[in-house]
Amino acid sequence: MPLPRTAAVVAAALSAASLVWTSAPAQAQSDPVPSKCMAIAQALPFVTFASYTPAQATRASGDVTITYAGHSTYVIESPGGVRVATDYSGVYGRDPLPRVITMNKAHSTHFTNNPDPGIEYVLPGWNPDGGEPARHALVVDDVYIRNVTTDIRRFGTMEENANSIFIFEVADLCIGHLGHLHHALTDQHYGAIGRLDIVMVPVDGGMTQSLANMSEITTRLYSSIVLPMHRHSTPMGEFVAMMGEGFAVDRRAERSFTVSLRELPRRPTILILQGV
Template sequence: MSLLLRLIATVLVIAAATLGAAAQDRAPVSSRCLAVAEALPRVIFTSVTPAGSTVSAEDVTITYAGHSTYIIETPGGVRIATDFSGAYGRDPLPRVATMNKAHRTHFTPSPDPGIEYVLPGWNPDGDGPARHALVVDDVYIRNVPTDIRRFGTMERDGNSIFIFEVADLCIGHLGHLHHDLTDAHYAAIGRLDIVMVPVDGGMTQSLVNMSEIARRLYSSIVLPMHRHSTPIGEFLSMMGENFAVDFSSERGFTVSLASLPRRPTILVLDGV
């Protein structure tokens, strides 16, 4: 793909986001992560900062709590727990909890009432997909619905990829992803500077499929999760030489748009 096409793929567009009920008193916001991709069927996203623009140096902290739960802490102090089941990331209690229903280890039917925003990746009313577009202080949270494999069949819109836009960073959590992504999915996701990827090798998808998705997203930081007993080296080898690998002795790290690695890096945190 030519440099021109890669630059076009990072053009930001205005998302006509309709905010969720918890934030209906706010004006619609603009997504900094959505990209024009409809005309580029095999688009590969990349991060480009226009000349003369200000690059955010605000730090976001990301910590691996366990299984598919990462804790995201924003510069404004918002604490978010992904695929929250109550087993990980509950102390201190998150202000926002996203959930998916593939298995009981990815959601809780009785979230602590102290959690201010509970965002299921499915529609509990069963009428169409979940639609989240929520602003909580300095973070904008939205979802891209995906299907889910349940009892041998595919349930339409049963789960979600959650995207967190904060400090000019685009952070995505693929959740319990059960199928390949279409061009429409990639267009709805947009650019992801950081992506959290399940690498179990079968309960979600094969490592071949998951590595293909991660390579196409081409995020600056790839965070494996949901590994179970699959050797991490199998996933790393499939990602190829374009991705550096960093094994960390820590469970968390801080990152800003300004500090993203120049070479895409798979960061394997302690505990993964």
């Protein structure tokens, strides 16, 4: 069966970039770095080590900088200087150019057909070739990136495994980006995601899910820091009210903040950066 046009274009466009798949045993690392974020850490998916060094076995803690670039794009910068841009369309987060990008295909504002060839690792949340779900398990210096696939609505039906929740393990922090999440999460999803110290949540109130549904998911994840995104015209106060008094609210005049494991707030906090 031929690929849908969007997937075919993306597959062709990404051929010049480093598209990393980790479903083949030949790509597995014999001694993978264990996931610190898994709820039940038993076996890890096959991992491709892009820049592996023995020091990654301990993954020393440090400061992580997170910047709201726009729409659903956050830029994560590791202590080692690895820049990762989420839901990258080429509009936000491109200067300086990230080393890694993740994408989702719900709308063209969440992916690009023409990623800059200077981007080393391009990780779509869907499989452009069709068939098996996208499966990423990638280590780039001091960052480990994996995904949990979800479905999306398309023309009134659900397309299976068409998008991904991406999890970034860096400096002992577990950072999750929910992407363009269109449905409730099952126990299996939560188990595959594991602990999230920081979670990026779409709060548009309808294009993804209702605020009631999204607040329920966010409450169950119970992350130390909640970063809203994909807001559109929804008043931020509506999402904050849905989350209730169990979550503090911290509004910032800056687009960036720096955090480490030891600096996480004791009370779960909705952190609203400038521009959200």
